[in-house]
Amino acid sequence: MAVVAVQAYTGEVRDRVENFHGNQLLYIGWEDHLMIASPLAFLFPPTMRFGDVLEKALPNAFGVHPEWEKIDWNQAQWFKSGQAWTPNFNQTLAENGLKHKDVLRFRTPGLTGIKGTCS
C-alpha cells in the first residue's frame, strides 16, 4: 500500500546492493543454538566460494559455541528463506543463486545446544 502522506512519494531504498561496494549481505542462523542470540549478518562478495563461508567466516562467528566442533557437515541441513536448500560448496554465492539479503539457516541434527535446551 502507499504511504499515508500529504503527497505521493517513494522511499529511497537505503540498503540496495549498490551501496555495499561490490559486496552483498547474507544472513546466517544456526538452528537450536540460541546462545548465539540471533542470526548474524555477513558481508561477502558474490564471487566468494560458498565453502569459504563455511570454512573461513562461520568459525569466527559460531566457533565459540561448545558444539561447533561436533558438527558433521555432511549431515547439516540448509534452508533458504525457510525452504530446504542444497548448497554447492565449490561454487560461488552467485552461482549458488544467493542474492543480496538472502537468509540461510543450518540445522545440525543431533546437536541440541547447551544441556539440550537449544541454547
Place this chain on the structure above:
Amino acid sequence: MDMKVAAKKLGLKERYAAMTRGLDWETTYQPMDTVYPYDKFEGIKIHDWDKWEDPFRLTMDAYWKYQAEKERKLYAILDAFNQNNGHLGVTDARYINALKLFLTAVTPLEYMAHRGFAHVGRQLRGAGARVACQMQALDELRHAQTQIHSLSNYNKHYNGFHDWRHMHDRIWYLSVPKSFFDDAVTAGPFEYMVAIGFSFEYVLTNLLFVPFISGAAYNGDMGAMAFGFSAQSDEARHMTLGLEMIKFMLEQDPANLPIVQGWIDKWTWRGVRMLTIVGMMMDYMLPKRVMSWKEAWEIYFEESGGALFKDLARYGITIPKCVAQATIEKEHITHQAWTTFYQYGAAAAFNTWIPEKEELDWLSEKYPNTFDKYYRPRLEYLGEQAKQGKRFYSTTLPMLCQCCQIPMFFTEPDDPTKICYRESDHNGEKYHFCSDHCKEIFDHEPEKYVQAWMPVHQIYQGNCFKPDVDPTAEGFDPLAAVLDWYNIQFGRDNLDFEGSEDQKNFDTWRQTAKSNG
C-alpha cells in the same frame, strides 16, 4: 473601547474559555485548509471541533505557576542528593547502568515528544486540542530537561554518560527507540496522537515509569526518583488527552474507526517491542528488583489495558491482535534481550554481566515456565566461561528486523527454541522481520520502512566511521573505528561490569565514605 467588558471579573471556566477558544478565529485572508494543511490527508473526518471536550482546563498562566512550584521542589531534592554524594547510596554500581540506558534511550524521546506535540499543537484545526497539545509539548520539554539535570551528576563520577545525544543518533541499539519516535513524528497529526498520546502514554506508559521510578526508589536513587515523580504527575493529563483524542475521532465519524483501529494495532506493537529494553532493565539491571517484567505486563497491560479496551468496545474498538503474542512473549523476551546485550557488550555504552546466583534463583521463581527450561543453562554456561577468562563477546553483527530494528532474537510464539523469521519482497528487494506484526506494519507502508537507517547495514556500508578513517588501510579494526564514531571509550564505557572502572571506583569511594563516617 468599551470598558464595561473588561471591568467584569471572569470565573475560572469563562477565563479558561476566553484564554483558549476565545483566542481562535476562522481565517479569511487564507482558506482554513491552507492554514491547517495537515489535518485531512490521513482520512480522519472531523465535522465539529467544538465537540472536543477539553481534558486539561488549564490556562498557560496557571500551568506556569504550578509547574514552577514543582520544579523548585525537584531541584531542592536534587541539590541535597548531589551534595550528600547520594550516588554512593545506591544499592550497587550495576544499577547505574540502567541510568545510562535511560539517558541515552529515553531522554532524547522526551525531547522528541516535545517536538511532536508542538507540531500537532500547531496543526490541528480545533483550538481546544491545539492548546492541550501545546501544554503537553511543554511538559515533555521539562521532562527532558529535568532528566538531563538529574543524570548530569552521575556523569561526574561514572562512565558512559558523557555523550548521550550523540550516541542516540548512532549506536545500534539506540536506533530502536530513535526509529520508533521518528516513525511517529513523520506520521500525520492524528496518527501521532494515537501513537504517542494514546498507545504509548495511555496503554504503555505505566510499564515504562513504574519499573523505572519504583526501581530508582528501591535502589536508593533519590535523584532519578525525583524527576520520575515530577514527570509522573503530568502523566494523568497526558493519558486523558490521548484517550480524549481517541474518543473524539470515533464519535465524529464512523469512517474513522478502521483507521484508528489500524493505528492502535500498529502502535501497541511498536510500543511493546520497544519496551523489551525496559523489561530487560527490570529483570536484569536493577540489583534490587521491584517486580518481574511478566508481573508488570500482567498488572499494567492485561488488567488495566484489558479494562480500557473493554471501555472502548462501545466505539467498536477491539483489543489489538498483537496482544496475544505479547502475552506469550512476556515469559521470554527479557532473557533473550539480555543475552543479546551481553554478547554485544563490547559495542554497548554500558556494562553488562551475568546475574549472581540469587538473582538467577529470583528469575527461576518469577519465570517458572521458561527460565530453567530455556534460559538459565545459557546464562550459567556463559557465566562459567567468563570465570575461566573466556568472557563471550560476539564480533559478528546481528541480523535486524526492518521494522523495530531489534536484533532478530525473538522466537516463534509457539516454539521458544526457534527464531522467528519473516520476510517480504518489495520491488525486487528482500526485507526481514522479527514477527508477523512487524511484517504487517512494513507491508502496509513499505515505502516508509525501506528507508530505515539500519545500524548493521550502515556499518557495512562504511557510514559509521569518522571521516578521516581509511577502511582499506592495513590492520584496520572496524569495531574500534565504529566505537570511536559512537564516542564509546573502549575498556571504560563498554565490556563486563566485573573489572570495570565504575565497579572499582564505586567500591573505593563507598569504602572511603564509610571509613570517614
